Amino acid sequence: AQSVTQLGSHVSVSEGALVLLRCNYSSSVPPYLFWYVQYPNQGLQLLLKYTTGATLVKGINGFEAEFKKSETSFHLTKPSAHMSDAAEYFCAVRGTGGGADGLTFGKGTHLIIQP
């Protein structure tokens, strides 16, 4: 069974500072990996995903994430935080094998941007 751990239910950074949201997964084989963002009272929106190939993935709104197989990690970063980045962020994993595997989500990290 797959699992996803997001370190820190809340992360606070200053506007203009580096954003780092941590995600570690547990899977027997390298899975497909996703980051979603959720603004208050809205659904989840896909930020970026890793499937195969280049391990550094760029997404929308200036975010990127790096797949590190040896560390089973897929941390999300952004060089300079903006007030509009304040939201809930979810990491998710999906198996690459056959069968009925859906997405397994982490519990989310609430990103707070300090002015």
Next chain:
Amino acid sequence: DGGITQSPKYLFRKEGQNVTLSCEQNLNHDAMYWYRQDPGQGLRLIYYSQIVNDFQKGDIAEGYSVSREKKESFPLTVTSAQKNPTAFYLCASSPGQGANGYTFGSGTRLTVV
């Protein structure tokens, strides 16, 4: 534009009543999902369907029911048996297996009054 529509955005229910949340997609996706979201608990899977006329229980199916009579539609009924139904409900769809993520609706906030 293709997408997934949830309605209503806000819903109020009296105790003991059943209510139905609508979820419609025009993405031609095979799979559809219902999640419940409570503060600090992330997303919890209620039901999912991978094909018309078939659906499976998720982690917290008790007190809920679904149907999948059409590919486009996956309504969720919150029954009176659900003891604590106040929550934010999210519907999602996916083309199926593989490297596809989910497309989410904008959610329905259900409040018991």
